Every structure is written in structure tokens, then in C-alpha cells.
Amino acid sequence: MNLLWAFVGCAFGTAVGVLPGIGPATAVAMLLPITAKVDATASMIFFAGIYYGAMYGGSTTSILLNTPGETASMVTAMEGNKMAKSGRAGAALATAAIGSFVAGTLATILVTLFAPVVAEFAVKLGPPEYFMLMLLAFTTVSAVLGQSTVRGLTALFVGLAAGLVGLDQITGQARYTGGVPELMDGIEIVLVAVGLFAVAEPCTRCCLKVGSSSPPTS
Numbered sequence: 001m002n003l004l005w006a007f008v009g010c011a012f013g014t015a016v017g018v019l020p021g022i023g024p025a026t027a028v029a030m031l032l033p034i035t036a037k038v039d040a041t042a043s044m045i046f047f048a049g050i051y052y053g054a055m056y057g058g059s060t061t062s063i064l065l066n067t068p069g070e071t072a073s074m075v076t077a078m079e080g081n082k083m084a085k086s087g088r089a090g091a092a093l094a095t096a097a098i099g100s101f102v103a104g105t106l107a108t109i110l111v112t113l114f115a116p117v118v119a120e121f122a123v124k125l126g127p128p129e130y131f132m133l134m135l136l137a138f139t140t141v142s143a144v145l146g147q148s149t150v151r152g153l154t155a156l157f158v159g160l161a162a163g164l165v166g167l168d169q170i171t172g173q174a175r176y177t178g179g180v181p182e183l184m185d186g187i188e189i190v191l192v193a194v195g196l197f198a199v200a201e202p203c204t205r206c207c208l209k210v211g212s213s214s215p216p217t218s
Contacts, residue, residue, distance in 0.1 A: 001042060002041065002042055002045050005038075005042045005043075005045050005046040005049065006045050006046070006048070006049045007049070008046065008049065009045065009046040009047065009048065009049020009050045009052075009053060010049040010050075010052060010053040011049075011053065012027070012049075012050055012053065013027065013049055013050035013051060013052060013053020013054040013055075013056075013057060014053040014054070014056060014057035014060075015053075015057065016050065016053070016054045016057060017053060017054035017055065017056060017057020017058040017059075017060075017073075018057045018058070018060050018061050023054060024050055024051040024054035024055065027050050027054060028047050028050055028051070031046075031047070031050070034046070052100070052104050055100060055104070056096065056097065056100040056101075058073030058076070059073050059076045059080065059093070059096035059097075059100070060093065060096075061073075062074070062076040062077035062080055062081065063076060063077070063080035063081055063083070063084050063089060063092045063093055063096065064081075064084055064089060065081075066081040076096060079092075080092040080093075080095075080096065138156075141156055159189060162187045162189060162192070163186070163187075163189065164176055165177060165183055165186050165187050166183060166184060166185055166186025166187070167184055167185075167186070
């Protein structure tokens, strides 16, 4: 029965991962009432299957449609869609499936063995460590700005400005909400980024069509 729940969870998670904007966390939250009717071990296996399936399912739309199903598939959309356009969609999907299985298996083994050590180390992190992590993040972003430094810095500061919207985690004060209650929770940068992938795809196709059209002849 546990293997059956794992299969059902992986199948359902794969379907969830294909849908843009609905991640594994949302799917698990919606299915939490199932724990009242199912054994605790089976329900945890079911939720783990949803998570692993969703992490892989987003690669399908990323490769075929250049639209990430969830956040972890953004890099897959950059490289996998290029393979699909060159006629290697099958190879890209197979690579994503094999990579997801191998990486998920190794990650599960490592977490099982080293979770106590990692948890003990995580609680020791303080303000200096968090500051260095933020500094590392900005350094990493500056290293991958691409050809246009101005465009990269503009995107960086737009993201920082969007991240300031909402309630401050320390003081509890509302920042830049404009009196709109819906902005109290902040702006979901992940959903915005995933949506921009979907918006950019038809715009790119239209630009290619316009650019490749031949001028009218008399």
C-alpha cells in the first residue's frame, strides 16, 4: 500500500508540476485533510511523492512550451526549450527524468544521513552569517548580469523594490502597500518570474514573425 501511495503521489505531483503557478507546497496544503483518513506513514509517503513528482513535472512545459510549471524549472526552460526547438525534445525530456530521479534519490539519502548535523548547524546562524549570505547573493547576481550591465542592475533593483512591499518581518510595519490589504503579504516574485516566461514566449514568436516577413512587392 505504501508503494501504491508513492505511485499515486508521484503521478499527481507530475500533473501539478505541469500547471504553472501551482507548486508542490500548494498541492500538499490542499491535500492535508487526507491525513485524517489515511495512515500517517502512507500520507507522508504520498506527500513526498507529490513533491518529487511536481519537481519533475515542471520540466515538461519548460522544455516543450518554454513555460516553467514551477520555480525549479526556470533553468530547464532556458536550456531544454532550445533542445526542443532543434528537434531534440525527447532527449531533453529523458535527461530531465533521469536527472530528477538520480538527484532526488541522492538528496533523500544525504538528508536522511546528515539532517541532524545540518539542523544543528542551521540554528547557529546569526545576523553576520545572514549578511554574508546576502552579500554572496548580490555578488553572484553581479557575476551573471550578461552582456548588458545596465539591464541586469535594473532588473536587480526592480526585484529589490518588489521585495520591500508587504509587512516587515521584524517591526511588523506595512511598507509600500498603498493602503491595499492584498499587498500586505507582499509580491510573489516567483509567480511573477514564472508568468514572465509565459508572456515572453508569444512575444518572441511575434517578433520573429515580424522580423522574418518579406516586404510587400508591387
